[in-house]
Amino acid sequence: MPTTFPLAPGQQMMWEFMTALDPARPGAARLVVVEFRRLRGSLRVDVLRQAMQDVVDRHDALRMRFDRIGVEPEVRILPHVESPLEYVDLSGLPPAEQQARVERIAYAHRNDEFDPGRAPLWRAALVRLSETEHVLALCFFHMVSDGWSCRVVVEDLCHAYAARLGAADPQPPLGVDHTALAALQEAEQAGNGVDAAARAAYWRDRLRPVEPYQLFPASPPAPDVALSAEVASRFAFPPEVTARLRPAARRARTSPYVLLLAAYLVLLSRRAGRPRVVLGTTTLGRESPLSRQLVGQFTNNVYLPVAVAADAPMSAVVDAAHASLAEAVAHATAFHRLARAVRPDFAAIRPWPDNHLFDAWFQSAASASPVLHCPGLRVEPVDITARPAPGTPPPVVAADVPPECLPVWVKRGSPIVVVDDDRAGGVVIRNRGVFGDDLVRGLIDDYVAVVSALVTDPGTTPAEVHLPDGACFLDHAIG
Secondary structure, three states, rough: OOEEEEOOOHHHHHHHHHHHHOOOHHHHHHEEEEEEEEEEEEOOHHHHHHHHHHHHHHHHHHHHEEEEEEOOOOOEEOOOOOOEEEEEEOOOOOOOHHHHHHHHHHHHHHHHHOOOOOOOOOEEEEEEOOOOEEEEEEEEEEEOHHHHHHHHHHHHHHHHHHHOOOOOOOOOOOOHHHHHHHHHHHHHHOOOOOHOOOOHHHHHHHHHHOOEEEOOOOOOOOOOEEOOOOOOEEEOOOHHHHHHHHHHHHOOOOOOHHHHHHHHHHHHHHHHHHOEEEEEEEEOOOOOOOHHHHHOOOOOOEEEEEEEEOOOHHHHHHHHHHHHHHHHHOOOOOOOHHHHHHHOOHHHHOOHHHHHOEEEEEEEOOOOOOEEEEEEEEEEEEEOOOOOOOOOOOOOHHHHHHHHHHHHHHHHHHOOEEOOOOOOOOEEEEEEOOOOOOHHHHHHHHHHHHHHHHHHOOOOOHHHOOOOOOOOOOOOEEE
């Protein structure tokens, strides 16, 4: 039995991206997933600590560390890792100060750098606000967890808590170690009958030649620009547009998500003057009931090249987007396999991140986590804004990273669109130090206009869509 392991397929893309941002310090990327829960009721803190340790013992990913970093890293699963749960008692503070302290804890969780060589690669804090109210904050290095895993950890924690109190039977062992998890990911990718060679050929045919392109106009960041700082600008579709969205999607025999994605393709093609746009998006990567019980990095990024003809109806773009997404999901594969297919010199130029493969990013927000119940407790999702204490320096600025890595950081900070689970709006996320507010306002105005036109008359061509005056945010995009 080996003591160290190569990355699982689902980890390859994320690690390549982290090492492209800073080869010597992949943790500097601050690529994390977070989860916040409010616990209302009578909590036994000692029992919760024991339950958290049960969860750590149950999942290999929560006991992972890196024995070697670089383009071919090795990971080790430790037989035992102490739960990192920190207890913070704020019950004696006034509500406003409690809120400020919780926001600072959230900021530290998001922005403190992980050392891949030290386990555990996640953080947890239990914050006591009163005798009957606590907040649980969880933060995971993205190499050990994706967004779905946060739900698994909380659900398993609730089950273990109930079992410790004698209100439930302990969960049976998963029987899935790191090797078995990697094999499961490979098997699920092959589950639709498309072999590895056909998957590689699919991406080779659709993504070559790779033409890295900075779609959104950007200047090299100044040395003091905070590279990991992200801000989200919210948008909402008018009620009459939201009301028409699902009927329009049904008529097009697709989903509301695909219709919104097609609208974004039309917008980018129109503003950038490009007849072909490649959007990046992501999938859950968990096809089986077993995979949905595991903690790990499973998400698959896929890339959607779509031709947008200025004189064809927008309904044709919807059809093309629907087909492209279905084909991409059917041909999802490990990143190393895809990268070698589209860049035969991949081994020589690594680290080579996947943001070379798409012009812009578009995805759906995760569905809301369910409210859970433990003995005497209601466990509900809660949104917490991460705010630093006044005077806190940025965690990473442009001067901190190798100059050759700056283009990857800039592309990372490019505007991405995340549509809400109910499809009534969403957010545009970007690095404000590189991409300004005017650009994002123009993007939002344009996007709402295109979605409105598409749901009202899908026979309209992209060239005929009226875009707001003064929102030509891509007029000076560089190739």
